[in-house]
Amino acid sequence: xxxxxxxxxxxxxxxxxxxxxxxxxxxxxxxxxxxxxxxxxxxxxxxxxxxxxxxxxxxxxxxxxxxxxxxxxxxxxxxxxxxxxxxxxxxxxxxxxxxxxxxxxxxxxxxxxxxxxxxxxxxxxxxxxxxxxxxxxxxxxxxxxxxxxx
Numbered sequence: 001x002x003x004x005x006x007x008x009x010x011x012x013x014x015x016x017x018x019x020x021x022x023x024x025x026x027x028x029x030x031x032x033x034x035x036x037x038x039x040x041x042x043x044x045x046x047x048x049x050x051x052x053x054x055x056x057x058x059x060x061x062x063x064x065x066x067x068x069x070x071x072x073x074x075x076x077x078x079x080x081x082x083x084x085x086x087x088x089x090x091x092x093x094x095x096x097x098x099x100x101x102x103x104x105x106x107x108x109x110x111x112x113x114x115x116x117x118x119x120x121x122x123x124x125x126x127x128x129x130x131x132x133x134x135x136x137x138x139x140x141x142x143x144x145x146x147x148x149x150x
Contacts, residue, residue, distance in 0.1 A: 014103035018096045021117075028089045028124065032082060035131055038138075039078045046071045070141050077134035084127030091120035 049064050049071070095116045102109040 010103040010106065011100070014099045017099050021092045021095050021099075024120075025089055025092050028085055028092065031128070031131070032085050032089070035078055035082050035085065038134065039075065039082065042071055042075050042078060046075070067141075070137065074134050074137050074141075077130050077137065081127045081130035081134060084123050084130060088120045088123035088127060091116050091123060095120060 046068060049068055052059055053061065053064055095113055098109050098113050098116060101107065102113070
């Protein structure tokens with residue numbers, strides 16, 4: 001059984017090691033904030049278009065339906081991005097918990113920490129890829145609407 005001083009020393013080292021993942025969590029939280037803001041705007045736009053169809057059935061239904069389809073695709077990609085980034089954040093939290101368990105119980109868990117960290121980064125990459133897909137879809141839609149006005 002390690003002495004009390006060794007245990008405190010191990011815990012302070014775990015705190016130092018956990019700072020990197022904590023900063024990663026902060027970055028992921030910022031990305032989730034941006035993504036949820038985009039999702040809110042997509043949903044608001046969809047509601048607005050749906051209300052316009054209900055209030056005035058004589059509007060250009062075909063154009064509104066096309067935009068609703070695009071908005072649904074964007075909503076889908078944004079939801080996938082949010083889910084992937086949330087999974088990444090959860091995995092980073094597990095990395096931090098495992099670091100502390102390793103320090104407190106003096107059990108070698110570095111291989112678990114490594115796997116969890118790799119999975120966290122892969123989930124983040126997937127989330128960012130879905131987010132990039134949604135951003136490109138949005139830019140394409142704006143470009144199409146702009147070219148129609150000319």
